[in-house]
Amino acid sequence: MPTLPMTAAGHAALNDELADRTRIKRPHLAERIQQAIADEPNLIENSEYQAALGEQRLNEARIAELESKLARAEIIEVSKLSGETIKFGATVTLTDQDTGxxxxxxxxxxxxxDPAKGKISFSSPLARALIGRSKGSVVAVQTPGGDKSYKVEQVRWLP
Structure with missing residues (x-):
């Protein structure tokens, strides 16, 4: 089973989500199911029961997924990394060569x-193009919207 590299912050976020799903959502959904059964014992036509059961299945699937990811986690301490070469954990400032x-x-x-928050997967096309490069490099990336070129302006190692 392959390991999943992640930052300490990413590991903590997954742990927090797992705790929320097991300690809060799981009991809440069980309570909803019990209440739905008490309100309408005909389970086939009980829409609240069916909805709560569906949510419970999704929650249990996500719990299993989180447990698997955490079991395979390889935590990379970004605070202990340094250097000018881009690698896992680096925070990179880029300038789009077309738009500036x-x-x-x-x-x-x-x-x-989470690309919306500026966190890109090490396996994404942009990250693969950046890894091994340093400040001043220009990288070309194939994106679904077409080819893009970026200049590396800065490489930092933030905790």
Whole structure:
């Protein structure tokens, strides 16, 4: 089973979500199911029961997924990394060569990737193009919207 590299912050976020789902959502859904059964014993036509049961299945599936990811986690301590070369955990400031727009992104593990928050997976096309490069490099990336070029303006190691 392959390991999943992730930052300490990403690992903590997954742990927090798992705790929420097991300690709060799981008992709440069980209570909803029991209440729905008490209100309408005909389970086939009990829409509240069916809805709560569906939510419970989704919650249990997510719990299993989180447990699997956490069991395979390889925590990379970004605070202990340094250097000018881009690698996992680096926070990179880029300039779009076509528009001049600045973009800041951190290269993280797949479970914690959130492009809207500037966290890109190490396996994404942009991260793969950046890894091994340094400040001043220009990288070309194939995106669904077409080819893009970025200049690396800064490489930082934020905790």
């Amino acid at each position: 727009e600045e973009r800041i992104c951190q290269i993280v593990g797949e479970p914690e990737a």
